[in-house]
Amino acid sequence: MSADLFSHIWGPAHPDIIFYLPTPPVLPAQWHAAQMDAITQLVELNGNHWRKIVTIMAKICCLQHDINIHKGACWKLIRDNLFSEADELQQELSHKQVRSCINVARLRCQLRIVNPHSNHTLASALTTSSWHLVCGKETQLRMGITANPSYEPLDPQQKIKRQHTVLLTPYLDYRQYSNKLIELTRQHITAKK
Secondary structure: OOHHHEEEEEOOOOOOEEEEEOOOOOOOOOOOOOOOOHHHHHHHHHOHHHHHHHHHHHHHHEOOOOOOHHHHHHHHHHHHOOOOOHHHHHHHHHHHOOHHHOOOOEOOEEEEEEOOOOOOOOHHHOOOOOEEEEEOHHHHHHOOOOOOOOOEEOOOOOOOEEEOOEEEEOOOOOOOOOHHHHHHHHHHHHHHO
16 A cells, blocks of 8 residues: 555554554654654643543553453553554563563554545555554545445444454544453454464
């Protein structure tokens, strides 16, 4: 997929999971996704909305069941280092000496903001080497994904639909994407990994 289809791409070049969203956050001057405090800066400038987004992403990327265990210590560390490589997170964990999370397994995460008028069908270009979470109806429309019977429901309410390594999900907000759906998503990805 061509980079001009996305206004922003953050995270490792070879991610395990890619989240697609429709709107970028406001970014601080001189901000870079790999900075140690990148997520903190992003949340401070954009508030609760982006705190929720990166929290949901971190909970999905945490491969061990941790939503409520140890008060979420592991996913919180993943959130704070969301766009870093796995070895960078292990260095951070060692530095902070969080014993409950020393061997935390996580997915390397990338975030892509889909341009509003890309006029491309991006769905056909999604590879099977990464998980693809297309978040919200607006993003799905921008990517040319319409009601398609080949997507099977993952949950009884059909809030998440799947096809191979592509998941059509609600927007990353707790009103739409509850902890129950987060855990269902995480379990589905973990089972297929």
